[in-house]
Amino acid sequence: MLPIEFLRPTENYFKKLKDKELKRKYYNALQDIRTNPQIGQMKTGDLAGIYGYDISYKGINYEIAYRLSEIENGEIIVIIMAGTRENFWNAVKNYMK
Numbered sequence: 001m002l003p004i005e006f007l008r009p010t011e012n013y014f015k016k017l018k019d020k021e022l023k024r025k026y027y028n029a030l031q032d033i034r035t036n037p038q039i040g041q042m043k044t045g046d047l048a049g050i051y052g053y054d055i056s057y058k059g060i061n062y063e064i065a066y067r068l069s070e071i072e073n074g075e076i077i078v079i080i081m082a083g084t085r086e087n088f089w090n091a092v093k094n095y096m097k
Contacts, residue, residue: 001034002068003076009095010079022057026082029055029064037068037077046093050080061085065092 040051055062
């Protein structure tokens, strides 16, 4: 399993998250990503190099945006952002600028 690093938007999102079941879903999704980093859908265009992983909970779609980065002794998964699907990818684009 690869290590994970969270960027500030993700840390803030998870700190504010109160729903325990949704937290569990995110935790399971992150374990899936750690086990198989290519499990997410690779984005193209402005977001090339970024993966997106979908989560569905109570009829609402949530996303995790992440990328693989090289470090001295291998690779690390960098979680860029997590949140609801609405305007999610626009927020990721704005953050990446």
